[in-house]
Amino acid sequence: MHPLRRQRLLLVVAGLVAAAVAVALALVALNENINLFYSPVQVAAGEAPAGRPFRVGGMVVENSVARSGDTLDVRFAVTDYEATVAVRYQGILPDLFREGQGVVATGQLSPEGEFVATEVLAKHDEKYMPPEVTAALEQSGAYQRANSQ
């Protein structure tokens, strides 16, 4: 390679490495703030901010959803299979909200340790399946296992 071009190439590569290092350092420093939500374990350990809104994310515990008969109030529990957070929400839940499915809730911890949500978002996984396959899997009992991972 021509020495001038080699010098330019080295210069460009050095610049790229410098930019990558700078961005990596910034991302490491910001690490906690880039996470969209706290896990129930972090909430239980008191890592989540008290007295201001934050998000908590995890799976909706099976059989934990309790709706009130005459209002839009709903209570459920969110877990990461290590700790559980009780959530209270008033409003319409997204279509994909289901027990055993992931959710991300925005809100604040009440003094009683209950999470009062102002927004609940459904989180879905990267697996897609036609309904007939799910029905077949349900019959054979494999679906429950696949879903509870």
Next chain:
Amino acid sequence: MGWLATWYHRWASPPWFYQMSGRWTRGLMGLALPLLCVGTLWGLAFAPADYQQGNSFRIIYIHVPAAMVAQSGYILMASAGLVGLVWRLKVADVVLRNCAPIGAAMTFLALATGSIWGKPTWGAWWVWDARITSMLVLLMLYLGVMGLGSAFRNEQAAGRASAILALVGVVNIPIIKYSVEWWYSLHQPATFRLTEKPAMPVEMWAPLLVMVLGFYAFFGAVLLARSRVDLLDRERRSRWVRSLVAEHAI
């Protein structure tokens, strides 16, 4: 490696690029149109619906190819920037300049379809999640390259400035890719991995594969068509363009 050097030297020459890009544009467009038609019909009408999301999952057939091309297009643009900075090739400059608007359109398409998809599934049009935010940064980078490219009167200075911006921005590409693994995000991880079987049955991913190939072919065709015209304009004073014009003038 010999053939690579020959290939590289040929495509670096503007008259050769002009000649070949014409053929390649027609070939790629001829490939893209049937692929996109078949993929769209197959994905939107014949592929099965998802067991949880129902029909709204079908937007994946636009969303995923657009996002893939947006990122690959950026890598191509940055590579053109590297070649332009080190070897000072006019063709590389032209490719970089013409890649940016197509990439920006693809990124916008990925963000818009993601937003439309997010509303019925997640329950929100927009969330400041790591994946979505890094895609927005990608859009800004593309717009920045476009803006910087037209901010200079001197073509060489414009090319150099946009190449530097494009190269620095390449740092964002791994961030987009790994954003769903490094941090807690609302966006789900990738369905397709090179090392594993896709988390999707074949009747769902086959139309997606057709769409991805169609999007790549379309991107290639539009990039070559744009670059071709731009190259002709930049080289208007050169001998090969003059003789080309003389040949076609009646």
